[in-house]
Amino acid sequence: MSTVYDRVRYPNWPSFRTHPATVGALARLLGRKCAPFNQCRVLEVACSEGVNIASMAVAAPASEFLGIDIAESPILRGAETIAWAGLDNVKLRVADIRDAQAIDGEYDYIIAHGVYSWVSADVRAALMATIGKKLSANGVAFISYNVFPGCRVRETIRDYLVHVLRDIADPQQRMEAARAALEYQISGWSEDHPFQKALLEAARDNLERPIEVLFHDEMGEVWEPQFLSDVCAAARAQGLDYLADAHPSLLNDGLFPSVRFEAARKHTGGDWAEFEQWLDFTDMRPFRWSLFCRAGEKIERIATPDRVVGLHASAELAPAPGPGKKAFAFRGKSGIEFETDDAALGGLLDRLTREPAVLLDEYAQAPEVVEALLRLYVNGAVTISTEKPVFALTPSEKPLASPLARAQARRGEAMLAALNHKPVRMVDPFWNSFLQQLDGTHTHEDLAQFMVAEGGKTIEEARLLIPNALKEVAGNRLLIQNEFLF
Numbered sequence: 002m003s004t005v006y007d008r009v010r011y012p013n014w015p016s017f018r019t020h021p022a023t024v025g026a027l028a029r030l031l032g033r034k035c036a037p038f039n040q041c042r043v044l045e046v047a048c049s050e051g052v053n054i055a056s057m058a059v060a061a062p063a064s065e066f067l068g069i070d071i072a073e074s075p076i077l078r079g080a081e082t083i084a085w086a087g088l089d090n091v092k093l094r095v096a097d098i099r100d101a102q103a104i105d106g107e108y109d110y111i112i113a114h115g116v117y118s119w120v121s122a123d124v125r126a127a128l129m130a131t132i133g134k135k136l137s138a139n140g141v142a143f144i145s146y147n148v149f150p151g152c153r154v155r156e157t158i159r160d161y162l163v164h165v166l167r168d169i170a171d172p173q174q175r176m177e178a179a180r181a182a183l184e185y186q187i188s189g190w191s192e193d194h195p196f197q198k199a200l201l202e203a204a205r206d207n208l209e210r211p212i213e214v215l216f217h218d219e220m221g222e223v224w225e226p227q228f229l230s231d232v233c234a235a236a237r238a239q240g241l242d243y244l245a246d247a248h249p250s251l252l253n254d255g256l257f258p259s260v261r262f263e264a265a266r267k268h269t270g271g272d273w274a275e276f277e278q279w280l281d282f283t284d285m286r287p288f289r290w291s292l293f294c295r296a297g298e299k300i301e302r303i304a305t306p307d308r309v310v311g312l313h314a315s316a317e318l319a320p321a322p323g324p325g326k327k328a329f330a331f332r333g334k335s336g337i338e339f340e341t342d343d344a345a346l347g348g349l350l351d352r353l354t355r356e357p358a359v360l361l362d363e364y365a366q367a368p369e370v371v372e373a374l375l376r377l378y379v380n381g382a383v384t385i386s387t388e389k390p391v392f393a394l395t396p397s398e399k400p401l402a403s404p405l406a407r408a409q410a411r412r413g414e415a416m417l418a419a420l421n422h423k424p425v426r427m428v429d430p431f432w433n434s435f436l437q438q439l440d441g442t443h444t445h446e447d448l449a450q451f452m453v454a455e456g457g458k459t460i461e462e463a464r465l466l467i468p469n470a471l472k473e474v475a476g477n478r479l480l481i482q483n484e485f486l487f
């Protein structure tokens with residue numbers, strides 16, 4: 002059966018928040034057990050081309066990954082890329098979510114990213130039933146979706162586009178007409194009018210993303226943002242508990258004693274999901290990354306220091322320029338700055354400026370360091386994972402790029418799956434051919450010779466250029482440690 006996703010390709014990238022190592026770390030901080038990343042089974046429903054699970058599979062050769070999607074073209078394209086990458090621990094299959102309960106076995110991580118609010122109610126029910134049936138005892142399910150009330154503004158954009166495009170069937174024409182229609186309103190809506198200002202921001206955001214995303218999302222046949230409380234009720238009916246949102250900014254109340262939770266208790270009866278639903282009305286949130294686990298065990302929503310044992314912290318941090326008021330001062334990638342006089346915390350953060358990751362076991366006896374670190378985590382300045390990174394920041398003698406990125410390069414993709422499980426854009430076609438050379442068999446001198454043959458450089462120029470080219474590839478987290486030789 003040909004679907005609209007067969008006709009218009011949806012951009013398919015790794016999604017950091019879905020990764021079992023980050024989801025698992027979060028579950029552990031909330032006191033849950035979780036399956037080890039390199040010994041687990043992962044199911045992604047509506048996986049499109051499977052880039053998300055393939056990117057995970059690169060670093061977990063002993064785990065099994067299965068992706069299903071109803072659209073055949075993305076599955077075929079993805080399966081070919083995975084075969085080129087030599088990943089034999091990932092399988093993609095054409096299947097309807099409505100038949101997913103028949104899939105064999107249980108899964109430790111079930112991912113449904115960007116599908117729940119884009120499918121009809123029967124598919125949503127089948128998805129939740131699949132999770133209820135297939136999630137292992139310590140499993141965690143990830144469901145992301147658009148939510149009300151934050152999507153009311155985007156709903157107006159949808160109403161407008163549905164109206165404007167009512168007589169246009171051809172996908173290409175629909176995308177062109179949608180762009181023109183949004184540009185028309187952007188030139189007319191006023192920043193001074195509160196609702197128009199909100200529409201302006203939403204429309205600009207729509208046009209900043211690939212137009213295919215708008216085509217499938219707000220312009221899709223089904224687009225039904227949900228209320229968190231309804232999603233939690235559907236999960237509860239399948240024997241599942243709401244654990245947390247996977248977005249760190251929503252974890253503050255889950256990891257620390259929450260004044261807001263206590264203040265809302267008289268309205269929410271101390272029900273966590275209900276409390277977060279109230280927060281959605283406060284914050285006008287448009288999107289959620291909800292995690293669910295098997296119901297039964299009480300979830301203790303306060304992170305105690307012992308829960309960091311076995312977890313790794315990493316951060317894109319640098320010492321802050323100039324003398325600060327305190328002994329240690331740092332600046333995060335987003336521009337966030339912080340300083341401390343605490344030697345243990347300062348020492349840990351200093352290590353994070355130099356090391357790809359730090360195992361947190363030794364800090365389990367230092368509650369104030371753990372609390373400060375977790376506050377940086379909820380503010381997005383620090384990442385916490387059950388695994389240490391597999392990327393190499395220094396090119397080896399025979400550099401090795403991620404096999405998935407090499408396969409994507411062979412396909413001519415500009416957006417590649419980096420080893421920090423984020424997409425990275427490498428636009429110049431030079432990178433596509435260069436990356437394919439980084440298969441762990443070529444020395445720097447071989448790469449210089451390649452540059453001469455391909456790029457019309459002299460060997461002297463090429464020898465000078467190679468260190469920078471490799472630095473860029475490593476900086477984009479595309480080099481993998483050579484022990485992962487595929």
Ligand SMILES: C[S@@+](CC[C@H](N)C(=O)[O-])C[C@H]1O[C@@H](n2cnc3c(N)ncnc32)[C@H](O)[C@@H]1O
Pocket residue numbers: 004006011012013014046047048049069070071072075096097098099113114115116119120124217
């Ligand atoms: C918005 S895309 C998201 C794709 C991917 N998860 C991502 O985030 O890049 C929605 C996906 O759901 C798939 N889909 C829709 N209905 C489905 C169904 N009944 N069974 C399986 N997949 C379905 C589509 O084919 C499409 O690939």
